[in-house]
Every structure is written in structure tokens, then in C-alpha cells.
Amino acid sequence: YTQIPGLYGPEGILPARRMLRPQGKGRWRQLWETPTLLWEAPRLGLDTAQGLELLSLLGTVLALGPLVFRSLRHPLTYLLLWAAYLSVCQVGQVFLYFQWDSLLLETGFLAVLVAPWRQPSSRKQAPQGGLVGASAYKSLPFWLVRWLLFRLMFASGVVKLTSRCPAWWGLTALTYHYETQCLPTPAAWLAHHLPVWLHKLSVVATFLIEIAVPPLFFAPVRRLRLTAFYTQVLLQVLIIITGNYNFFNLLTLVLTTSLLDDQHLAAEPGLCHPRKIPTSWPRALLTKLSLLLELAVYGTLAYGAAYCFGLEVDWQQRVVHSRTTFTFHQFSQWLKMVTLPTVWLGAASLTWELLAALWRWVQVQGWLRKFCAAIQLSILGTITVALFLISLVPYSYMEPGTHGLLWTGAHHLFDTVEHLQLANSYGLFRRMTGLGGRPEVVLEGSYDGHRWTEIEFMYKPGNVSRPPPFVVPHQPRLDWQMWFAALGPHTHSPWFTSLVLRLLQGKEPVVRLIQNDAAQYPFHKQPPTYVRAQRYKYWFSEPGEQGRWWRRQWVEEFFPPESSPPVALGDPTLESLLLQFGLQDKKPPRPRSSSHALAQALHCVRTQLSSLEPPNLLWGLLGAVSAVRVVQALLASWSPQSSLPAREEKHKLIPKKESGATSTQATPTPNSCIRGSGTPLSRAVIHPWRRK
Numbered sequence: 260y261t262q263i264p265g266l267y268g269p270e271g272i273l274p275a276r277r278m279l280r281p282q283g284k285g286r287w288r289q290l291w292e293t294p295t296l297l298w299e300a301p302r303l304g305l306d307t308a309q310g311l312e313l314l315s316l317l318g319t320v321l322a323l324g325p326l327v328f329r330s331l332r333h334p335l336t337y338l339l340l341w342a343a344y345l346s347v348c349q350v351g352q353v354f355l356y357f358q359w360d361s362l363l364l365e366t367g368f369l370a371v372l373v374a375p376w377r378q379p380s381s382r383k384q385a386p387q388g389g390l391v392g393a394s395a396y397k398s399l400p401f402w403l404v405r406w407l408l409f410r411l412m413f414a415s416g417v418v419k420l421t422s423r424c425p426a427w428w429g430l431t432a433l434t435y436h437y438e439t440q441c442l443p444t445p446a447a448w449l450a451h452h453l454p455v456w457l458h459k460l461s462v463v464a465t466f467l468i469e470i471a472v473p474p475l476f477f478a479p480v481r482r483l484r485l486t487a488f489y490t491q492v493l494l495q496v497l498i499i500i501t502g503n504y505n506f507f508n509l510l511t512l513v514l515t516t517s518l519l520d521d522q523h524l525a526a527e528p529g530l531c532h533p534r535k536i537p538t539s540w541p542r543a544l545l546t547k548l549s550l551l552l553e554l555a556v557y558g559t560l561a562y563g564a565a566y567c568f569g570l571e572v573d574w575q576q577r578v579v580h581s582r583t584t585f586t587f588h589q590f591s592q593w594l595k596m597v598t599l600p601t602v603w604l605g606a607a608s609l610t611w612e613l614l615a616a617l618w619r620w621v622q623v624q625g626w627l628r629k630f631c632a633a634i635q636l637s638i639l640g641t642i643t644v645a646l647f648l649i650s651l652v653p654y655s656y657m658e659p660g661t662h663g664l665l666w667t668g669a670h671h672l673f674d675t676v677e678h679l680q681l682a683n684s685y686g687l688f689r690r691m692t693g694l695g696g697r698p699e700v701v702l703e704g705s706y707d708g709h710r711w712t713e714i715e716f717m718y719k720p721g722n723v724s725r726p727p728p729f730v731v732p733h734q735p736r737l738d739w740q741m742w743f744a745a746l747g748p749h750t751h752s753p754w755f756t757s758l759v760l761r762l763l764q765g766k767e768p769v770v771r772l773i774q775n776d777a778a779q780y781p782f783h784k785q786p787p788t789y790v791r792a793q794r795y796k797y798w799f800s801e802p803g804e805q806g807r808w809w810r811r812q813w814v815e816e817f818f819p820p821e822s823s824p825p826v827a828l829g830d831p832t833l834e835s836l837l838l839q840f841g842l843q844d845k846k847p848p849r850p851r852s853s854s855h856a857l858a859q860a861l862h863c864v865r866t867q868l869s870s871l872e873p874p875n876l877l878w879g880l881l882g883a884v885s886a887v888r889v890v891q892a893l894l895a896s897w898s899p900q901s902s903l904p905a906r907e908e909k910h911k912l913i914p915k916k917e918s919g920a921t922s923t924q925a926t927p928t929p930n931s932c933i934r935g936s937g938t939p940l941s942r943a944v945i946h947p948w949r950r951k
């Protein structure tokens with residue numbers, strides 16, 4: 260929301276209205292080919308950018324609502340959220356071409372399937388002697404979330420090696436990563452100066468977590484799945500600490516919860532002590548076999564890591580030496596051998612989930628409840644199988660041989676819904692950039708063409724004395740694209756020419772993308788007459804350099820092209836570049852509506868929020884929600900009404916004192932937990948408001 264005027268407004272870098280131009284097609288066909296709710300913006304008296312603002316505000320409210328109100332955790336809520344974000348992505352252009360935007364869309368659609376249609380009552384017990392209808396199919400959408408997590412992690416590990424990047428193959432990627440990533444954090448400076456052997460060992464651990472561990476997501480042994488969960492959490496937390504990857508790692512952590520179960524998430528599990536049941540010999544045998552399987556898996560992982568990466572411990576120097584012992588050809592052959600089996604692994608796991616859902620349906624009692632559960636199971640089972648088939652197409656992109664072996668029907672399904680982004684291909688950190696130094700573009704402005712002033716951004720590296728910021732979960736889209744622009748010539752980033760034009764024009768929405776506080780922008784009083792860009796190489800400073808986080812070296816002129824003078828408004832070089840990239844507006848924008856009540860309301864909200872920095876605004880919203888949740892929890896725990904169910908349970912457990920009886924305490928039973936929450940009834944009946 261905060262970046263819409265500068266990125267997509269009429270005076271923005273890439274106006275969104277250019278993406279929605281009717282081509283004489285029918286309304287529904289137009290909506291199917293370009294699925295966005297912004298087609299309806301003119302009906303509300305708004306232009307495309309104002310429609311984007313309205314969608315963002317409504318999406319924010321709709322996203323915060325389920326965090327506060329349980330009744331809003333409904334499939335319709337998440338369907339609207341998915342539709343809103345898909346609508347934004349249709350006009351987002353290069354500033355929304357990130358894998359985490361695709362991941363958010365795919366996860367958002369799965370949330371529609373995961374959310375319950377009916378919220379369980381907190382005061383009613385489940386029907387005795389049978390399962391409720393939802394229990395027959397509730398595990399299927401969670402399996403799709405687990406499959407998405409598998410595709411994300413496994414593909415991200417594989418592409419690092421299929422890219423033939425020398426840094427990944429030499430296990431030296433992390434010696435460059437911390438200082439060359441887009442937006443480092445202060446902790447990245449510390450991580451960068453760790454010993455080289457530890458960096459190389461960390462790369463080995465990354466390969467293990469991303470390639471070897473994901474198959475354990477489908478392991479039949481619960482503790483293996485928990486081990487996989489904690490390794491994934493460790494990786495994501497370390498990335499959050501050392502890099503500003505907006506909501507991506509937080510979203511991945513949400514996906515990892517699909518590896519957990521109700522027993523692991525139960526409140527205060529240690530308080531529940533059911534009566535011990537004698538273990539039968541088949542159960543004891545199964546426990547021993549599970550333990551043997553765990554030991555075999557851990558042993559295989561340890562041996563495989565030591566063998567494939569030549570791990571050797573030097574006890575004298577207290578270091579661990581590592582090197583890649585296999586070739587690219589060997590890895591390619593291994594990938595051909597395992598990619599198709601991973602597909603069959605997913606199919607087998609899904610088949611088991613379907614059979615388990617069918618078994619739970621058989622146990623449902625009551626013909627009406629059984630009939631409703633059958634309909635729901637049929638619909639959700641069909642959707643689950645269809646989404647699994649669709650996902651196989653982008654998943655197989657990493658191995659062309661497997662891609663050609665897929666069922667033709669899967670390709671047809673994927674081609675039909677590809678524009679909805681229901682399934683995507685992933686592969687993060689494919690190649691390590693900046694091996695000879697971090698490339699960085701520095702913009703400069705001048706009034707006379709001789710004295711130049713640097714234009715410093717809020718988040719990306721510029722001033723060598725300024726510490727790296729921590730902006731999670733916000734993503735400054737322009738700063739990210741500036742990082743990509745520095746990796747090649749300016750012609751590879753056509754939007755950069757439009758950025759220069761807006762700075763020469765002094766457009767405030769674009770200036771706010773660079774500096775939200777106008778006083779910090781060096782040309783806030785009058786726009787610069789000339790603008791140019793220089794390419795530098797940046798490195799983290801060495802320990803002991805006081806007051807400096809970076810050191811840099813000039814490389815070359817980045818913009819305008821070589822041997823050209825700095826550009827100004829009306830400059831032929833600038834005009835030819837705008838024409839070449841199709842950035843000239845032949846048709847002037849229509850005047851924005853200011854008399855419409857909705858447009859006035861949007862303008863009022865923008866005025867109130869424009870002074871807030873995006874990270875502070877995000878954390879303020881999350882903090883407000885957390886405060887509301889705390890107040891709700893306190894009111895629920897101290898409310899006398901909350902004790903009524905517990906009083907009833909107390910009367911059931913504590914019998915009336917008979918003559919000659921000396922104790923009123925009931926004998927514990929195996930079902931000594933309320934609703935499976937892990938809280939003993941003997942403790943639940945003691946309420947804070949009655950303790951005195």
C-alpha cells in the first residue's frame with residue numbers, strides 16, 4: 260500500500276493503467292485472461308492506482324480480521340485475500356516478479372482449503388461414539404501444504420548445483436553471500452567474518468537441509484518428521500537474522516507447521532498423564548522397528564554428508580575440512596534417478612492420506628452426517644488430486660528428462676490454470692552474485708553538471724558509514740530492483756530510465772520511495788537538473804575500522820550510456836530510451852477523480868499514513884493485533900462465564916460425600932484431559948477468580 264503511488268500511480272515509475280487496456284473482448288473472457296478485480300475500478304469512480312490502494316486497504320483489514328476474530332477464519336475470507344493479491348500481481352509488473360509473491364499466492368489458495376467451513380464450538384464436546392464429518396477429510400489440505408514445502412525446499416537445494424555456480428560447488432558461497440545479498444542486516448556483518456571453514460561447513464549443512472531432509476517430510480515415523488521440522492526452522496531463523504527477505508521466511512515457517520501434529524501442538528502436554536495401558540507385543544515390536552529406522556536414517560545422513568563432502572576433523576587446529584567429492588555429471592545422473600521416485604513418493608503419500616480419510620469416513624455415524632461427509636470428501640479429494648497433478652509440471656522443470664515423462668493430462672491441467680498461479684516452480688539462490696565485490700548503483704544529481712550530490716536510499720547500501728537496516732517483514736520493491744539492476748547494464752532494467760525521468764520531474768510519490776522523510780532527500784526543494792548513475796563495488800569493512808560498515812570502489816558509469824553527457828529533461832538520449840522501452844505515454848492519463856466520496860476517503864487515509872515508515876506501520880499493526888489477543892485471553896480467563904463448563908465437569912468428577920467417606924477426590928480416569936487439550940480436569944476446575 261505504501262509503495263503504490265511511487266510504483267504504479269499516474270506519476271509512478273511503471274503506471275498500472277498501462278496494463279489494463281480493454282481489447283474489445285467480452286467481460287468474462289477478459290477477466291479470465293487477466294484475472295484482476297481492478298477491471299471494476301472505473302465502476303467505482305477510481306483509476307487503476309486508486310483501485311490498487313482500495314484493494315490493499317481492504318486486504319489488510321481482511322487479513323487482520325481472522326487474527327482477532329475466530330469466526331472470520333473461513334474459506335471465503337482466504338478466497339477473497341487470494342483474489343485480491345492475484346489482482347495486484349496482474350498489474351505489478353517487474354516489481355512483483357518475485358518467487359515469494361508466487362509462493363504467497365499458492366499458499367493463499369491452499370488456505371482456502373485448509374480453513375474450516377464451520378468453527379467448532381468451544382463449549383460443546385465432539386459427538387461420542389463417532390467422528391464429525393470434517394474429520395473425514397481435514398488432513399488432505401494439510402498434505403498439500405506439506406507437498407508445497409517439499410517442492411520449495413528440494414528444488415531450492417537442487418538448483419544450486421544444477422546452475423554449476425562455482426561458489427556452491429566450491430562450498431564458498433557463504434563467504435560472499437552475507438555481503439552480496441540484497442539487503443543485509445547488521446548480523447550479516449558478523450556472520451561474514453566467521454572462519455572460512457565454518458562457512459564451508461554451513462554450505463554442507465544447507466545442502467543437507469534442503470536436499471536430504473525434505474523426503475523425511477513424508478516419513479511414517481513421527482520423530483523423523485519432527486527432526487525435519489526443527490532443521491527447517493533453524494535454517495529459516497538464521498536467514499531472518501542475517502538477511503531482509505521480507506515475509507518469505509516467515510511464510511516458509513508457516514508452511515513447516517504442516518509437519519507437526521495435534522499432540523506436538525497441545526497446550527501443556529506434560530500436564531496430561533493418562534493411565535498407562537499395557538503394551539502388546541506387536542506395538543512393542545513396531546516401536547523397536549521405528550527406532551531402528553530412525554537410527555538408520557540418521558546414520559545414512561551422517562555417512563552421506565561425510566562421503567559426498569569429504570568431511571575431515573583436524574583436532575589440532577580444531578577445524579572441519581570439507582570439499583565436494585562428486586562431479587556435475589554424477590549429480591545429474593543422481594538427479595535423473597531420484598526425481599521420478601520423489602514424484603512416486605508424493606503419490607504414495609497422497610494415496611495413504613486418501614485411504615486414511617476414507618477410513619475415517621467409514622467410522623462416521625449417522626446417515627445424514629455420513630452423506631454430507633461423503634460429498635465433502637469427494638469434492639476435496641478431487642481438488643487435492645488435481646492440484647497434485649498440476650504441481651508436478653513446475654516441479655519437474657529442474658530435471659528435463661522427468662518433465663517429458665509426465666502424464667499429458669497433467670500438462671493440459673497446468674496450461675489451463677497457469678495464469679492463476681496455483682502451482683509454481685521454485686529455486687532460491689540459484690547462483691551466487693558479486694564474487695568480486697558487491698555491485699551497487701549510486702544515483703547522483705546536480706544543478707550545474709559539475710557538482711554532484713549522491714541520492715541515498717533508505718534501505719539499500721549507499722553511505723559507507725550507515726549500518727545495514729532491519730526491515731522485515733517489509734519489502735522495499737525499488738531497493739530490491741536496484742540490486743538486480745546493478746548486476747547488468749541499464750538496458751536490462753528498462754524501468755530505470757523511467758526512474759530517472761521521475762527524479763528529473765521531481766515527482767513526490769517516487770521521491771518517497773527513496774526517502775520517506777522529504778528533508779532527507781537532497782533535492783526536496785527543487786528537482787535536479789541533471790541525473791546520472793555510477794556503478795561501485797562494495798565490501799563489508801574489516802574489524803577494527805571504526806565508524807564504517809562498508810568500503811567501496813568506483814567501477815564505471817552506469818547511466819547514461821558511455822560517452823554520453825548526464826541527462827536532463829528533454830534530452831534526446833533520454834527521449835530515445837523512453838521510446839525504445841515503450842515508456843512514453845502517448846495518451847495522457849485521465850484526471851484523477853477527487854469529487855467521488857470513495858476517492859476522497861482514499862486520499863484522506865493516504866494523507867494520514869504517508870508520514871509513517873512502512874516497517875513501523877507493519878509492526879504497529881501486528882503489535883495492535885497482539886495487544887487485542889492478549890486482552891481477549893485475559894477477559895476469557897477472568898470471566899465467570901468461562902468457568903461454567905469446568906463446573907459441570909467438576910460435579911461429574913467429584914461425587915457427593917457419603918457417610919463415612921473421608922475423601923471427595925475422584926479416581927483419575929484415562930480420559931483425564933478436557934477436549935484433548937492436555938489440561939487435567941483437576942487443574943481446570945481451579946479458576947483465577949476463585950483462588951482466594
